[in-house]
Amino acid sequence: MSDDKSKTSELSRRGFIKVGAAALTAANMPMFFMKDAWAAKDFRNNPGNAGTVKFGFNVPQTGAYADEGADELRAYKLAVKHINGEGDGGMLNTMKPLTLKGNGILGKKLEYVTGDTQTKSDAARASAKRMIEKDGVVMITGGSSSGVAVAVQGLCQEMGVVFMAGLTHSNDTTGKDKRRYGFRHFFNAYMSGAALGPVLKQEMGTDRKAYHLTADYTWGWTQEESIKNTTEALGWKTTAAVRTPVGAGDFSQYITPVLNSGADVLILNHYGKDMINSLTQAVQFGLRDKQVNGKNFEIVVPLFSRLMAQGAGENIKGILGTTNWNWSLQD
Structure with a gap:
């Protein structure tokens, strides 16, 4: 009898270890794209079976940094053409090895909406919020002003959408004010x-x-x-x-x-x-x-x-x- 109890105890202990390990693994998994009520297997503005996916280009079209914003927007529009394989492929033909196939993103055609940050943080947040809630974007990019980048990055973190900072030079963007959903390429x-x-x-x-x-x-x-x-x-x-x-x-x-x-x-x-x-x-x-x-x-x-x-x-x-x-x- 004591042997049976001992075996049962050992099995229970092993089972607990397995269950505990699974729970711990789940607890430590990155909750990427999760926000509030969004399910673990889903993410904000998931296009599902739709044939398109949408980005938000949030740049200063007015204000002190409007020239930089216009330059960013020209580059973004050109990038969309490359991703969608429009025209002769342009720069794509010169890049080897090449990950882009010219068929959109995972086979979905890329569309975009634009916004004017006015080189002001409040205006930039309002524009980004509209893009997320009304237009259904899965990613927002832009910047020019680091104050704008920090503000929009914080909003995107709250709303479960990736922010790819286009132009931000402040140390704080990925330092003091860093966010998990925020990424930068620009030097600081x-x-x-x-x-x-x-x-x-x-x-x-x-x-x-x-x-x-x-x-x-x-x-x-x-x-x-x-x-x-x-x-x-x-x-x-x-x-x-x-x-x-x-x-x-x-x-x-x-x-x-x-x-x-x-x-x-x-x-x-x-x-x-x-x-x-x-x-x-x-x-x-x-x-x-x-x-x-x-x-x-x-x-x-x-x-x-x-x-x-x-x-x-x-x-x-x-x-x-x-x-x-x-x-x-x-x-």
Whole structure:
């Protein structure tokens, strides 16, 4: 009798171990695409047997970063053509090995809807929410403003939809404000600072005084922090760091104090039209023609794009900064 009880006890123990292990495995499985009432085998806006699947392209079509938004949107539309196999295949014919088959996504034709973030976080969230609830998108992409990217990424996390950040340079996007459903490909402010350090040392030396004008939101803050960490490690001193509103347009009131600050370098932590305007106005104020502390006055733009360089025209020549990879750049 005692042997039977012993066997039963052992079987129960083994059974418990098996059941417990299964429960533990299930508990630790990634709940990908799950949100609130959505079943474990389903995900938000699952197209099911439909022949199409939909993405949301949420970009600034108005506001200070509208030029970057228009560029993003052109690229997204071209990507849809590649994925759907429209035309002659274009770039697809040059890519080997190739995962894309030109038959959509898992055989479903890709469709898309667009939204205007207005370079404002609240407007971007409202646009993304409409895409998810009304249009039934399974993925949202966009950005240009890191504040927008962080806001939309948080919404997508709440609603169980993937967010693929198109353009976001703040350290916080995948740092302090990271979310499980959020992904980025763009380099961050820390990388810009690290890349610029050796170049600034070579071109400007280790005895400099820097004056920062900084866009007053998450990207500007982390860009300023990253560049300060780099320059101060070189031996530079930070004379002042002044926050400026996004979309200010006229930066005269912020540039005037630089003239008598004792700084010999102006660092513009601005982007989009704001960078074009602040750089143009700094040049008009004669900063690049000045000599301070026995040195030629310099301007640094930690992050700029091809569009910003075009907008700034002659004023961008000789300005050090970082940019995303571009096939036309030799350096």
